[in-house]
Amino acid sequence: MNATALIAEDEPLLAANLQAELARAWPALRIVANVGHGAAAVEQALVQAPDVVFLDIRMPGMTGLEAAQVLAEEWPMQAPRPLPLLVFVTAYDQYALQAFDRAAIDYLVKPVRPERLAQACERLQAALTARQAPSANGAAPALLDATLAQLRQLLATPSLDGAAAPAAGPPSRLGVIQASVGNAIHMVPVDEVLYFEAADKYVRVITAQREYLIRTSLRELLPQLDLQRFWQVHRGTVVRADAIATAVRDESGKVQLSLRGHADKLVASRLYAHLFKAM
């Protein structure tokens, strides 16, 4: 078995070091790519389909965690290889470490110590062997589900982007969206919003009547929404739960959503498909 890995680390010295340490700890592991930011990590992982991806948490553009989310959502189900095993790498972040421990996801702390790395490699080798055993073929979906559950738990941890300590208090609830249209500000009650969709640096706000563009990110908007009523169903989509009419699961694990009083069809990603189960 010749395992492959991808390293995503924005600090060149540390990337080179991790590669060198890996060569010592796991000589058979082949590094297929060494990339410096999250978007490149996703792109290369999808192309190269490595067995393992080492993801630095704090990277420019897209954090390691966001990259993992995109990877889990975009990974083709019919691919010859299953979703790579994920190992997060972080320099210092007590919140992150607690979150990783809770989610039982593997992580390395920079600077990477040889003993700790050897331990991680052993675990990865064991997981890869288990995955390739003929008896595990039926268990592949279960393994994927476990990884998705771990990722969900990580993503639910506030401030895991390594950006800052958790905010002091709960942010206030948004009642009205103030959207500028021409030179007027439209006051859109949150209750009328069918769904929010991320669009680059903006968020599209869709109501039954029309749509607005607001200059904020979905990440900033999310903490201000009542998450009992507004469900995140995709990394870029938040939908009002009672506006959903039906949810139909396809064979790739994604869920098609149709809305009440609106023709748009939305997709709930694999990561959030668990929300739609019969009572």
Next chain:
Amino acid sequence: MNAVFDPPGPSPVARRRSRFAMRGLRALLSCCAIALMLSSAMATPLWSTLVHSISIGMCCWLSIDVGRIPLARWQHRHAPPGSPEAQSQWPGWPLMTAAIVVGTVVGFSVGGAIAAQITGHAARGFIRGSIGQSIAVLIGALIPGLAITYYFYSRETIAAKEAAVQTAQRQAAERQLKLLESQLEPHMLFNTLANLRVMIGIDPPRAQAMLDRLIDFLRATLSGSRASQHPLAEEFARLDDYLALMKIRMGERLQTQFELPPELAATPVPSLLLQPLVENCIRHGLEPKVGGGRIAVGAAREGDTLVLRVRDSGTGLAGPALDGTRFGLVQVRERLAGLYGSNASLTLQDAGDAEGGTLAVVRLPLATAATGAP
């Protein structure tokens, strides 16, 4: 004026009550002392004198100490609610004197009647043979009231001032700690150490040079909160240390540029004033940008003003959300205001050229030396 300052601890109401009780106790002790003096000076029976003194004294104290509260409310009726003024129970000396006169008359009358009931021996009130005599007695009676009021007033003013000084000291210490925490951001420190550890293995001389820079930066940071000023050249050298460490981490993604006219090299500036601004460039401007960019730090003289510019070619102010605290900017503004008042300023704007990014401009007076604490 009587500054009412609220140090932390028990609630204002609880503290107010305990101070009231303490004043009562002191007033009681004063009454006993007066009774002892009167009794020995005029050879009156101690028991009866004590009852009269305590009864009259405590009635005076009660009516003065309680009577001043509505007066204080009236005096501060225009103060905004919740302000120290509005909560003050000190009505000012003119009204307080009136309160003492009225309180003394009321206290004498009521207290005298009570004492007479207890001892069966009525003291003579203010009504004497002539008006002159009555006034003389009244003035005599006012002296202890005034003296005790003055004593209480100065005591509590001093206590309030001490509390204010303590609070200010505590706040300064907290600010210093927060400044230190922001300069020694753990993520930066641990990443730098991780890089140094790697470099020791592959390029020991460069690792030593970088470690020296880290040492200089740490020394400046740790003493910077105490030493208030250093020359501009020194400031630039420390920023260069910081950025050199960042360069190891970011590699080609970070370029730096310093521009210091020789005639400004010795100009004293608050130590590490610009460090939070440079850190912001890295954190909010260049770190999130995939391609990285450039940081330029420059100094120039415009008349009597020293103009310091820190710019980056990063994501700019409209870029991904700042993580909210804005502590760096607030801290620089507070330091400038503390040292130069309204003569210094910090502005933050989009760099406004093709390269994009953010420009921070600090202006401070050149001629006058800074005064006050950092």
